Amino acid sequence: MLELRNLSFHYTRDPARQTIDRVSLDIHQGELVALLGPNGSGKSTLLQLAAGALRPQSGEVLVNQQPVASLTRREIARMMAIVTPGYEVRFPLTALEYVLTGRYAHVPAVGFDSQQDLAIARQSLRETDALQFAERRINQLSAGERQRVSLARALAQQPDWLLLDEPTANADLAHQISMLRLVREMANRQRIGALIVTHDLNLAAQFADRIMLLKEGRLVASGPPGEVLTTSVLSDIFNLPILIDQHPQSGRPRLFWESNS
């Protein structure tokens, strides 16, 4: 289980504003949780806290029953993979080399990549439909293609927990859906737990087991999509009148904004 216990956090340069205010949430194995909320509500910060990249001022994060603060970076990287909007890579690294860096926590600090590491890297690229880029330079790929390579790198880490910060923001519709299907399948088959930050309410409604709604650093609603995604809650959070009906096949909530507003 990945447990966030009563986390509070503020940036040192801005102590007046509580970025995360007493947030608790548990993610179980095999569960896909979507984290939604307006800009600046603290979604990405919460993800960084869960990954141990930021230290909360109070509260703690437990991963597989161990406090994140007590683990080495290597131990954390073997359990958790985080995908964030990437850096611009300024060196001629290939996509395959980029994905191979995901193996770092599993291999000795000195040496070359084993056949097994290569097989894992290629398999990860294949799963995100990016194997055709393996030999291309990472800085020559489009933003959407790079996102698939970044997800592949996270898969190459073979984590128990996936933390994804807008993994589909630049992908085309087909790849948005295939990436989330992949995460869904991994949750079902390999019992991976995933926490996904997204702005796409409809994708979240379709794929998530649970939805967490964050506003001004506070968790305002949490539960299955059908319970949480209601007109009143969403209209309040996003300050926009929202209409909800159902997906014709899955029966999950489908959201629109009011056309006359």
Add this chain to the structure above:
Amino acid sequence: MIKIRRKWRSTNDAEVGTGHLTRERALIVLAILISLLVLAVLAALVTGSEEIPGIQLLHALSSAVVGMPSRLTPEQETILFQIRLPRVALAIGVGAALALSGAAFQSLLRNPLADPYVLGISGGAAVGSMMANILFPGYGSVQMAGGFIGAGLAMSAVYQIGRRKDDPAHLVLAGVIMSTMLSSFIVLMTALADSLQLRRITLWLLGDLSTGTGSAAIFVLVVSLLAGLVLTGRARALNLMMIGERDAFALGIETTRVRWQVYLMASLLTAAAVTAGGAIGYVGLVVPHLIRLAAGADNRLVIPASAIGGAILVLIADMIARTVIAPRELPTGAIIALLGAPVFLFLLIRGRR
């Protein structure tokens, strides 16, 4: 139901074989570079005002190894063992040190334009060792320590400025300002020197191997070898740092520790190179760039290959410097700058596009 997911392209694993660095490829590139270095060393030993034919040179070197007398005249022997060999060793050590620190800085700052000279770190080392020389004249080790402190201070200042904005040119600008400031400092210090010292200092600032001693050569060679081994050992971590510190951290690297190790090694290398051979620029920029162009960006190859490539470059440049207007000499650094500055300009313009 319409299947949205595209069919995964069935790329055969056998087709995807060259997208990464293998042990074999690394060894081949290193073997080629070592052969080139050996050739350059032999060429450097035979050229000069006193001709030593190649056959005699090989005989003299092998005799020296087994402790037999050579067939050279006493003058030739003095020139070979007292003058040329130390100078060749100095060129190798300085070249390797500069290229290593360049490659390390570039990965750490994730900036292909980083170079100890361009960033003002060589300038810091120069000021540090000159001040040490003024305060404690005659102590070589104090001069080295001063250079190390100067390099370290200049580096941390540039690093702090550079990390505020994620733009390679921003860092270079910080380095240029640092360099200008430090060279005015040097000019103020040289105001106290007499004309003979002034000429020596000027040559040294341009990068000059003619005043280097045998012990300086051994020192910079040892520093290069040890720091080269440490950095090669951190190559895997540097591959991740080169993508970005936040990513490296998330992928399992204690980034602060790696950053300090690289800091220490790069400052040491710069200080050793500058105290031994003066402020030679662009070696750390040009060599790693060419290696990456030829063999990819993986630091497991880029770091050791840069060391050898840097040695070759400085060795050849020094050979040119001491032969074109013989018996007078040109500063080695000026020859390299003629080659390096255009490459730097090209990278800067291409990066801005």
